[in-house]
Amino acid sequence: MKYFNADDIKQMHHLYRINLINSCTGYKSANLIGTKDKNGNSNVAVFSSVTHMGSNPGLIGFFTRPTTVIRHTYENIKETGYFTINHINSSIIEDAHHTSAKYAKTVSEFDTTKLSEIYKNDFFAPFVDGCKVQLALSFLEEYHIKANDTILVVGQIEGLYVDNTALVKDGFIDLSTINSATINGLDAYAVPQKNTRLEYQRPKAGYKTRDEK
């Protein structure tokens, strides 16, 4: 195995470092976040840091750096209080990735790509039409991460649309049936073909369980 210590990581070329460190956490979620500012300019941007934070209430977090290309998303969320999360699938990977280009705030990525915005149930922020899982979220909290001056944005799920094909009887969404993508590093996309569900795990016989004193 190749070993990098903290000093190697600090000294390496910055492009090598962002490829390496962005790949080293494993596969990432592949989502488009849809927003609109108060003047009606819509925005859609690819994010790989959308993370489940809790189910009751349904809370979702993502990390953003206020000073980079993806700041429009953050600004719109703070200005209006609403955003959507839309799963990237195999048919829109190229257009989804293109939303990372640095357009002016008055340019909507819905105009520069084949992605289409759609409004549903009077929700303020735009959904991405055709996505098989779409979430409507309200801004709930934010945390400033001191270590690197990023922000954790926490949203609460106000609505959830799921393609019927993917929805299993017990609430599980089988992402492999709707060709959901996953992100590897900064710029690679994969589409897993098959899931294997495993049983709920209990301690094996002969070992102390958490509740035994």
Added chain:
Amino acid sequence: MKYFNADDIKQMHHLYRINLINSCTGYKSANLIGTKDKNGNSNVAVFSSVTHMGSNPGLIGFFTRPTTVIRHTYENIKETGYFTINHINSSIIEDAHHTSAKYAKTVSEFDTTKLSEIYKNDFFAPFVDGCKVQLALSFLEEYHIKANDTILVVGQIEGLYVDNTALVKDGFIDLSTINSATINGLDAYAVPQKNTRLEYQRPKAGYKTRDEK
């Protein structure tokens, strides 16, 4: 599409809700976090919330609920300051998933599964032997998430081991070459077979860029 509003989500059976909400963010990272307490009891537990937070310095975050099964990981990190992150691959999925069983703190999941602990370069916390990507981390910060009483743990990368097969010339780790797994929901594992890397994206001609006034 099936639509759930906030009230539906609140009212649904709790097992249906945890399956649904855990699946709705898309694919998740599949990692084992290795720790050891000050008495030398080692621990390893599966986590699906490990997230890239920044590359310079290399920062990794994960969410934990201090009062659930995975509290041993959190307690050990707070007590000792160190932990490891190890990618789950296709050959250890069943054992990795079994680490979610609720064992007593004095029971090491390295004893109840075929997973083996290994110590390298004098790092305090155990790595999972055979994992193709292994990270050594020091505890850096934590944030209490008020909305649902969870904790975001932030670690800094002190060392990184990567299988030579997966390491590409520009620092990209091609997870598909080492059969890295990804998690769908609470209990499903998938192993993507192929990645497609896309180019760095620039605005298309005729549209204003971010830097134009």
